[in-house]
Amino acid sequence: MATDRGNARKNKSDEFYTQLVDIENELHHYKPYFKDKVVFCNCDDPFESNFFKYFAMNFNHLGLKKLICTCYDNSPIAYTQLSFLGVNENITYPNQYRHAYKIEINEVADYNDDGAVDLSDVKFLLQNKKNSLVHLNGNGDFRSDECINFLKESDIVVTNPPFSLFREYVMQLIEYNKQFLIIGNINALTYKEIFKLVQEQKIWGGYIFNKTIEFEVPTNYNGTLRNGKKFGKVPSITWFTNLPTKKRSEILILYKNYSPQVYPTYYKFDAINVNKVTEIPMDYYGCMGVPITFFDKYNPDQFEIIGLGAGDLGREIGIGENYTEEELKKFKAQNPAFRRGIPFYFNEQNELVVPYARVIIRRR
Numbered sequence: 128m129a130t131d132r133g134n135a136r137k138n139k140s141d142e143f144y145t146q147l148v149d150i151e152n153e154l155h156h157y158k159p160y161f162k163d164k165v166v167f168c169n170c171d172d173p174f175e176s177n178f179f180k181y182f183a184m185n186f187n188h189l190g191l192k193k194l195i196c197t198c199y200d201n202s203p204i205a206y207t208q209l210s211f212l213g214v215n216e217n218i219t220y221p222n223q224y225r226h227a228y229k230i231e232i233n234e235v236a237d238y239n240d241d242g243a244v245d246l247s248d249v250k251f252l253l254q255n256k257k258n259s260l261v262h263l264n265g266n267g268d269f270r271s272d273e274c275i276n277f278l279k280e281s282d283i284v285v286t287n288p289p290f291s292l293f294r295e296y297v298m299q300l301i302e303y304n305k306q307f308l309i310i311g312n313i314n315a316l317t318y319k320e321i322f323k324l325v326q327e328q329k330i331w332g333g334y335i336f337n338k339t340i341e342f343e344v345p346t347n348y349n350g351t352l353r354n355g356k357k358f359g360k361v362p363s364i365t366w367f368t369n370l371p372t373k374k375r376s377e378i379l380i381l382y383k384n385y386s387p388q389v390y391p392t393y394y395k396f397d398a399i400n401v402n403k404v405t406e407i408p409m410d411y412y413g414c415m416g417v418p419i420t421f422f423d424k425y426n427p428d429q430f431e432i433i434g435l436g437a438g439d440l441g442r443e444i445g446i447g448e449n450y451t452e453e454e455l456k457k458f459k460a461q462n463p464a465f466r467r468g469i470p471f472y473f474n475e476q477n478e479l480v481v482p483y484a485r486v487i488i489r490r491r
């Protein structure tokens with residue numbers, strides 16, 4: 128456990144707290160899928176998480192059956208904002224994991240009788256006997272048996288999980304066959320395990336895709352101070368989900384014609400290079416290498432994903448497997464970005480060009 132705690136402290140990239148507006152901007156697309164569902168936020172201190180606030184405020188609007196939030200003992204700001212739920216005096220610390228607790232919401236009402244269920248009601252939630260706050264036996268790690276039991280009980284998991292554990296986090300959701308809506312970085316699409324899930328159509332991008340977003344951060348992080356809180360900008364933020372999205376069935380309108388001058392063919396790999404997703408040629412039906420932003424436009428009825436032009440995944444589809452030893456040496460000397468598994472081409476000046484992260488696709 129000591130090691131886990133040490134690691135978690137080192138992972139500065141994990142402590143980014145999502146703003147309510149960013150949750151609302153994505154979540155409003157999915158309202159019908161939440162009716163009668165048990166929602167689990169498993170990386171969320173209910174006292175500081177806007178995911179908790181969002182679901183508590185919208186509990187009746189979405190028609191939720193139950194909301195469960197668990198928090199992790201290691202969060203540096205855990206237990207610093209107790210006033211939010213109005214319970215700062217009555218919490219005891221029964222064991223060493225004093226910061227790990229679970230909140231369960233079964234009913235939300237207009238407690239303050241102001242005519243609406245809103246943020247001002249959230250602080251009264253725990254006065255309702257149907258709702259509870261209990262300490263966990265363990266440290267609230269999403270991988271612990273205790274938290275896995277809550278996962279089993281839930282239908283949809285929604286959160287911004289620790290970035291350093293993203294792969295493991297997603298694989299657990301898939302293992303337990305859960306629906307999910309989670310925040311990550313676009314580059315996660317190039318992780319071998321995640322890419323395979325995309326290919327198998329078990330995960331896809333949400334509406335907010337590859338955007339720079341501001342998160343609240345602990346005060347010792349770099350960032351901008353506003354009203355006593357610190358905020359840091361994070362690029363390439365992308366929502367990942369397996370809930371239906373309208374966007375996934377939209378057809379990407381293509382307008383460019385294929386020409387070998389504009390779309391060079393890769394060396395010893397039968398695919399053409401396309402630099403912009405919007406410039407995928409409308410009259411080409413062979414394999415094409417496109418930037419990873421393609422996933423924002425990916426409609427599985429329009430395109431087939433053949434593979435990823437990077438590392439082992441690239442070699443799995445034959446990129447670089449047929450180079451001679453002599454070629455390998457020569458190409459490395461010509462361009463330091465050259466790697467086996469990444470497709471490349473020679474431009475008109477005969478320079479070796481290695482494009483950044485290409486997905487290999489084909490029109491259906």
Ligand SMILES: C[S@@+](CC[C@H](N)C(=O)[O-])C[C@H]1O[C@@H](n2cnc3c(N)ncnc32)[C@H](O)[C@@H]1O
Binds near residue numbers: 142290
């Ligand atoms: C990126 S932050 C997001 C917090 C919150 N979900 C939000 O969006 O505001 C990820 C959170 O996961 C917590 N965390 C780190 N490792 C964890 C683990 N193994 N199990 C559960 N939570 C963990 C971190 O302490 C951090 O509070």
